[in-house]
Every structure is written in C-alpha cells, then in structure tokens.
Amino acid sequence: LRFLVFLEDHEGRLQKDSLGVLFKAASLGGEVEGVLLGSEIEGLAAEAGKFGAQRVYVLDDVLLGAPLPQPRVDALENLLRDRGFDAVLFAASVLSADVAAGLAARLDAGLNYDLTDLVVEDGKLVGKRPALGDSVYADVGWTSEPCLALVRAGTFEPAESGGSAEVETFESRLQDFSLAATMVERAHEESEGPSIEDADVIVAGGRGLGGPENFALVEELAKALGGAVAATRAVVDAGWYPYAAQVGQTGKTVSPKLYVAVGISGAIQHKVGMQGSGLIVAINKDPNAPIFEYADLGVVGDLHEIVPKLTELVRARRAA
Amino acid sequence: MKIAVCAKYVPEATAARRIDPQTKRLDRSGEGTLNPFDVNAVEEALKLGEAAGPDGGEVVIVSLGPERALDAMRRALAMGADRIVLVADEAAAGSDLVATSRILAAALERESPDLVLFGQQADDADGAVLWAAVADRLQRPLISQVAELTLEDRKVRGKRQTEYGYDVIDAPLPAVVAVSDAINEPRYPSLKGIMGAKKKPQETLSLADLGVPAEEAGAAGSRTTVEALSDPPARGDTVKLEDDGSAAEKILEFLQEKKAL
Numbered sequence: 001l002r003f004l005v006f007l008e009d010h011e012g013r014l015q016k017d018s019l020g021v022l023f024k025a026a027s028l029g030g031e032v033e034g035v036l037l038g039s040e041i042e043g044l045a046a047e048a049g050k051f052g053a054q055r056v057y058v059l060d061d062v063l064l065g066a067p068l069p070q071p072r073v074d075a076l077e078n079l080l081r082d083r084g085f086d087a088v089l090f091a092a093s094v095l096s097a098d099v100a101a102g103l104a105a106r107l108d109a110g111l112n113y114d115l116t117d118l119v120v121e122d123g124k125l126v127g128k129r130p131a132l133g134d135s136v137y138a139d140v141g142w143t144s145e146p147c148l149a150l151v152r153a154g155t156f157e158p159a160e161s162g163g164s165a166e167v168e169t170f171e172s173r174l175q176d177f178s179l180a181a182t183m184v185e186r187a188h189e190e191s192e193g194p195s196i197e198d199a200d201v202i203v204a205g206g207r208g209l210g211g212p213e214n215f216a217l218v219e220e221l222a223k224a225l226g227g228a229v230a231a232t233r234a235v236v237d238a239g240w241y242p243y244a245a246q247v248g249q250t251g252k253t254v255s256p257k258l259y260v261a262v263g264i265s266g267a268i269q270h271k272v273g274m275q276g277s278g279l280i281v282a283i284n285k286d287p288n289a290p291i292f293e294y295a296d297l298g299v300v301g302d303l304h305e306i307v308p309k310l311t312e313l314v315r316a317r318r319a320a
Numbered sequence: 321m322k323i324a325v326c327a328k329y330v331p332e333a334t335a336a337r338r339i340d341p342q343t344k345r346l347d348r349s350g351e352g353t354l355n356p357f358d359v360n361a362v363e364e365a366l367k368l369g370e371a372a373g374p375d376g377g378e379v380v381i382v383s384l385g386p387e388r389a390l391d392a393m394r395r396a397l398a399m400g401a402d403r404i405v406l407v408a409d410e411a412a413a414g415s416d417l418v419a420t421s422r423i424l425a426a427a428l429e430r431e432s433p434d435l436v437l438f439g440q441q442a443d444d445a446d447g448a449v450l451w452a453a454v455a456d457r458l459q460r461p462l463i464s465q466v467a468e469l470t471l472e473d474r475k476v477r478g479k480r481q482t483e484y485g486y487d488v489i490d491a492p493l494p495a496v497v498a499v500s501d502a503i504n505e506p507r508y509p510s511l512k513g514i515m516g517a518k519k520k521p522q523e524t525l526s527l528a529d530l531g532v533p534a535e536e537a538g539a540a541g542s543r544t545t546v547e548a549l550s551d552p553p554a555r556g557d558t559v560k561l562e563d564d565g566s567a568a569e570k571i572l573e574f575l576q577e578k579k580a581l
Binding site for chain 2: 010067068069070073093094095097098099100101102103104105106108109110111112113114126130131132134135136137138139140141142143144150175177178180181182183184185186187201207225233234235236237238243249250251257258267268269278279281283287288292293294295296297298299300301302305306307309310312313314317318
C-alpha cells in the first residue's frame with residue numbers, strides 16, 4: 001500500500017501527532033510519503049524522514065501561511081490526482097479534521113474518523129473506531145480509493161528511526177472560494193499559567209460548576225490534594241478559566257495518576273485529553289453524563305455539597 | 321438574510337444505546353431528540369437574525385433523518401426558527417460522510433442561505449467533520465470551532481479555538497460556520513413558542529425532490545463500511561453511586577483504597 005501522511009506544522013516544528021501517524025504508517029509496511037503545506041516550511045520537510053517518510057511533497061506558498069483548511073484541500077486534490085495514493089492519513093486536529101472532510105467531499109472518498117488504530121489485513125487498510133462512548137469498537141473499512149483516515153489525537157507516539165526523506169516541491173492552483181476566509185489574528189502558544197501536563201493529580205472543572213466564581217471549589221480541592229487545576233473547553237470558551245488550563249482535543253493531553261472531574265459531562269472532545277489518567281473520579285448531577293461510562297468512580301450528586309466536604313476530609317486526612 | 325441550521329435527530333441521551341449487530345448501525349428505534357449541540361447553532365442563528373433587525377432574518381432548519389424527526393425538530397421552531405426542511409427517505413438511511421454531505425448540500429443549495437450553521441458535534445456518533453465536507457460541496461468559505469461569532473457588512477467574523485489558543489477568522493457571505501457549544505446559552509422555548517411551532521411550515525423532501533439519485537445515498541452512496549464489532553479493551557471496573565449524603569466519605573475511602581492520596 002502507498003500511504004500519504006498529512007504533516008502539520010506549528011511555529012517552526014512538525015506537529016507531534018502527525019509524526020506519530022507517520023511512524024505508525026511506516027510500521028505497516030509499504031510506501032510511506034508525507035505532504036507538508038504551508039509558508040516558509042521547506043526546511044522542515046526533511047525532518048519527517050527520521051519518522052519514516054521516504055519522500056515529502058512540499059507546497060510552500062504564502063497563501064498557505066495561515067492554518068486554514070480549504071486551500072489545503074485544493075493542494076491535496078492536485079497531488080492525489082497526479083500521484084495516486086491508496087490511503088491518506090491525518091492526525092486529528094482542528095485544521096486537519098476540516099482538511100480531511102473537505103477532501104472526502106472533493107474526491108467522493110470515504111473518510112473514517114476518530115480511529116484509535118490502523119492495521120493492514122489481506123492487503124487492505126482497516127481502522128479501529130470506538131463508538132458509543134468507547135463501549136463498542138468497530139472495524140471500519142473503505143470502498144473508495146484513496147481511503148481517508150483521521151486518527152484520534154494522541155493515539156500514536158512518534159519515534160525516530162533515523163531515515164532521511166527526499167523532498168519534492170509541487171505546485172497547485174488554489175480556488176477562489178478556498179481563499180475567501182482570511183486569518184485576522186492568529187493564536188500563539190500561551191505560556192502563562194501553571195503547567196498541568198506534569199501534574200500527578202488534576203482536579204478539573206466544567207460547566208456544571210454553574211459559574212466562574214465556583215472554580216474556587218475546584219482550586220481548594222486541588223490544593224488539598226496537592227494537584228493542579230484544569231478546565232474543559234466549554235468553560236474556557238465561556239471565559240471562566242484561562243486556555244492554558246484546558247484539557248481536551250483542543251487543549252492539553254494529560255495523564256495524571258488521579259483525575260477528578262467536577263461538573264464535567266465528559267464529551268469526546270474532553271475525553272481524548274484525559275483518558276490516559278490512572279484513576280478517574282467524576283462528580284456530576286446528571287446520571288446520564290458520558291463521563292460515568294469511563295470514570296473509575298462516578299458520583300451522581302450535587303458538587304456544591306460534595307466538593308467542599310471532600311476538601312475538608314482530604315485536609316483532615318493529610319494533617320493526621 | 322437567510323440562515324440555515326443543519327440539525328440532526330439523535331437518540332435521547334437517557335435511552336440505552338446499542339448498535340444493531342445485523343446492520344452494524346446505531347439502533348435508532350427508540351425516542352429521539354434534536355442533537356443538543358445543534359441547539360447552540362439554532363440559538364446563534366436566532367441571535368444573528370434578531371440583531372439584523374425586525375425583518376432581519378429567516379431561520380431554516382435543514383435536517384436529514386426519519387420522518388418522525390420532525391417532532392424533535394419542532395423544538396427549534398418553538399425557540400423561534402421559522403421553518404423546517406427535512407429530507408426523509410428510506411434510501412438515505414446509513415449514509416456516511418460522503419453521502420450525507422451530498423444530500424445536505426443539495427438541500428442547502430435549494431434554499432441558498434446567506435449563512436449555514438452547524439453545531440459542535442453529533443451527540444450519537446461523535447462526528448465533528450460534516451461542515452467541512454458540506455462547505456466544500458457548496459464551494460463556500462468555512463470557519464469551524466467558533467466560540468464567538470459576529471456578522472457585519474455581509475461578512476462573518478469567528479473566533480476559532482484551536483490546539484494553540486484562539487484565532488480570529490473572517491469570511492464573506494455566503495459562508496459555512498460551525499459553532500462551539502459554549503458560544504451561547506440556548507433559550508428555552510416559551511409556551512407561546514411551543515403552541516405556535518406546529519403551525520410553522522414543515523416540509524418533508526425525498527431524495528428525488530432534491531435530484532439526488534438513490535444510488536448516491538445511503539449505504540450505496542457511502543464510501544466507508546463497518547466490518548465487525550468487538551468489545552473494547554477492558555478498563556477495569558467502573559463504580560457509579562448516587563450521593564446519599566456520604567459521597568465525600570466514599571470518595572475519600574476510594575482514594576485511600578487505591579493509594580491515591
């Protein structure tokens with residue numbers, strides 16, 4: 001099989017998840033090539049060789065400077081029509097998910113998303129996809145060429161194999177509608193706030209807190225447990241807590257020994273950021289919250305009652 | 321100003337969900353509801369319409385689903401949306417991304433709205449990519465993952481959350497925007513709204529009405545397959561308990577037992 005891996009870059013580096021997918025593809029055998037689309041990125045391309053790419057196609061164009069999906073669909077369409085690949089693999093991100101789905105429509109090619117593994121069986125690519133809150137795993141296939149696969153964030157860890165990649169530049173026409181959306185202001189990595197990635201204990205708050213003032217409950221419990229405070233996307237978007245503390249698909253991926261989820265429903269976007277935690281305790285008033293499907297201990301109840309009491313108990317225990 | 325909101329009929333969160341081992345599709349025979357993430361898109365459409373002035377905006381709900389989805393979609397009418405266009409056709413059942421986006425794009429082209437809104441994800445399938453496929457088919461600019469949306473001079477401005485923080489992106493109308501579930505607090509339908517919902521126009525279309533051939537929809541028009549189902553890797557036991565006043569003590573015991581303190 002001939003694989004093309006979509007490589008994403010950010011501030012002068014290749015994004016780790018896309019290298020993880022590249023490394024995985026190389027382990028499946030067959031030809032593995034990468035594609036890198038952006039502005040002033042040519043120097044990055046060769047780097048991909050270390051993770052298993054035999055060749056990297058590069059389109060270096062100022063029009064691709066902003067991380068917007070639609071012109072990337074145009075470029076991939078051209079590359080695929082010229083070169084032909086059996087499968088195009090993407091590591092899920094805000095950008096690549098939109099690129100993958102746009103490409104699926106453009107080529108009428110099947111896209112399987114949220115994959116947590118890829119295998120080759122009888123010469124065909126098969127994806128593993130969890131469903132229904134990860135309570136069922138489906139083996140998914142494709143009836144199109146190419147097969148498009150979007151891999152869940154944080155699934156494959158990259159490792160260097162020490163190879164080198166040939167770099168080949170290409171050109172593509174970009175469509176007018178693809179260039180209609182424009183970036184006015186671009187996000188940059190926020191360095192403020194405590195690092196939650198290294199914490200052994202994390203107490204995270206979600207919309208169930210009811211308001212930003214109630215984050216104090218979460219902070220107190222975190223302090224008692226000697227842990228860090230995290231937040232869900234919903235409360236970060238709502239301005240209750242800084243982005244640097246966000247856990248989830250668009251945010252940090254954490255794997256502490258203990259993760260206490262307070263007022264968090266646990267939708268997939270949050271789950272992918274914390275499912276690697278050793279022990280998950282969830283407190284939520286909604287008995288149907290998805291988080292109860294994967295919490296080691298789930299408590300259905302009023303967090304305003306339970307959390308302060310728990311904080312006191314932990315303090316007392318620690319003082320004893 | 322016409323705003324279309326793409327909305328999905330999904331099983332009730334309280335219903336036990338299962339995948340039919342025969343069809344390998346989600347069993348949709350139980351009670352259904354308007355996808356909760358789409359309620360935020362409806363709210364945003366209503367707000368933009370209201371901001372546009374007294375005869376500012378028409379909000380149309382566009383959905384693909386079984387006929388009984390109409391009942392659930394009426395919640396959007398009760399909130400203030402103007403009408404529903406439901407594509408209901410046996411031949412469309414089991415459509416994947418390629419087929420679904422084709423059908424929705426056809427329904428949207430018939431409406432030709434200034435703005436198409438999507439919610440953050442589908443509650444039943446965790447899908448969060450459909451908007452990009454639809455935008456490509458409509459050849460319209462796209463902004464996804466939008467936490468704040470404004471409309472001015474035939475242009476939308478969206479604050480997009482990514483892995484790195486917030487971007488600000490502009491797109492001229494007509495455009496496609498997918499909003500986050502934190503973008504607003506959806507209103508509750510008023511009694512008057514609920515009473516009036518039934519009288520608002522609700523149109524059911526077949527694939528033929530849209531000029532989409534049956535072989536381009538459903539399983540025949542899809543490009544992905546589900547081959548087999550299996551149990552997930554075990555994660556150990558999960559314990560769920562109702563607070564009877566002693567939950568804090570029980571959590572503490574649990575943490576001690578697991579040596580997590």
